Amino acid sequence: QLRTDFYSPSCPNVFKIVRKEVQRAMMNEMRIAASLLRLQFHDCFVNGCDGSIFLDGDDSEKLAIPNRNSARGFEVIDTIKTAVESACSGIVSCADILTIATRDSVLLSGGPNWKVLLGRRDGLVANQTGANSNLAGPTETIQSILTKFTSVGLNLTDVVSLSGGHTIGSSRCGVFNTRFFNFSGSGAPDSRIEESMLSDIQNTCPSVNGDGNKTVPLDRNSVDLFDNQYYTNLLNGQGLFASDQSLATGNETLTATTRTIVELYSDQNQRFLDDFVKSMIKMANISPLTGTDGEIRNNCRTVNS
Numbered sequence: 001q002l003r004t005d006f007y008s009p010s011c012p013n014v015f016k017i018v019r020k021e022v023q024r025a026m027m028n029e030m031r032i033a034a035s036l037l038r039l040q041f042h043d044c045f046v047n048g049c050d051g052s053i054f055l056d057g058d059d060s061e062k063l064a065i066p067n068r069n070s071a072r073g074f075e076v077i078d079t080i081k082t083a084v085e086s087a088c089s090g091i092v093s094c095a096d097i098l099t100i101a102t103r104d105s106v107l108l109s110g111g112p113n114w115k116v117l118l119g120r121r122d123g124l125v126a127n128q129t130g131a132n133s134n135l136a137g138p139t140e141t142i143q144s145i146l147t148k149f150t151s152v153g154l155n156l157t158d159v160v161s162l163s164g165g166h167t168i169g170s171s172r173c174g175v176f177n178t179r180f181f182n183f184s185g186s187g188a189p190d191s192r193i194e195e196s197m198l199s200d201i202q203n204t205c206p207s208v209n210g211d212g213n214k215t216v217p218l219d220r221n222s223v224d225l226f227d228n229q230y231y232t233n234l235l236n237g238q239g240l241f242a243s244d245q246s247l248a249t250g251n252e253t254l255t256a257t258t259r260t261i262v263e264l265y266s267d268q269n270q271r272f273l274d275d276f277v278k279s280m281i282k283m284a285n286i287s288p289l290t291g292t293d294g295e296i297r298n299n300c301r302t303v304n305s
């Protein structure tokens, strides 16, 4: 139902406008590309790709545990929406703006280009409970992450290729640093961690008296470039989260399967990029609202009155 030329008659300049605003935002702060990419993941896994993550309020998804003090980029979405509205008022949904902005973020980070399918409409409600339950955490097993992906129609290959989103962006120390000191209550760091990374992160993210909001790169050797370095890191024991590292090493049952894919992507950048695009298109297709369902929000933060 979604189509690449959905806005050709009604807002032909939407691509140019979004591209320009993403470019501007990245000039100001490169990391914003990663933040926008993550927003699409967190939007699509909760009520489908319907812009529900943009809604403000006490019951918002923004205040769910995986997003609170963590999800970012909302001001950039507001800026893009304002620019799009001034060119074609009431035509382009916030959900579609995010989809285009995400593609542009990946492309402008040196990643692949692709044609995005459009025609999503914006949802009328946020789902904070859904955000708390559907989004994966950094200490979850691959099996548990796979279950969450399967329930939105994605598979194990999608888990591995989309985890490659961690090729750009950063994480706060507080969400992962116990792994570097007291891994799952063992009193010791995760033994899979490569030694230079271990001392580096222990220094940057101390377990006591540290600033849990300090950030470190997810892809320690290539933080701003959209490439396959993330997978090479995993093979070298340099994954930041246990959930990343377990795709390549460890004693989980699924690791044998995911490691084969990690090796493939580490070996062939193009294969990673091709699979990432396929998985992104699948993810952006999760239960869109179309036709007369939902609405075209005037302001991404609130439903229309």
Ligand code: HEM
Binding pocket: 031, 033, 034, 035, 036, 037, 038, 041, 069, 070, 071, 072, 136, 137, 138, 139, 140, 145, 159, 162, 163, 164, 165, 166, 168, 169, 170, 171, 172, 173, 175, 218, 243
């Ligand atoms: C597979 C399960 C996943 C887990 C457990 C996970 C977990 C996390 C965590 C804990 C953070 C850091 C949060 C913080 O510092 O507050 C993060 C950041 C990020 N995630 Fe994931 N993630 C997963 C999948 C994905 C997917 C599918 C994508 C996109 C395709 C993605 C893209 C990102 C990006 C780009 C960032 C950095 C954001 C920024 O710098 O602002 N993640 N993720």
Ligand SMILES: [Ca+2]
Binding pocket: 166, 167, 168, 219, 221, 222, 223, 224, 225, 226, 227, 228, 229, 230
């Ligand atoms: Ca990278």
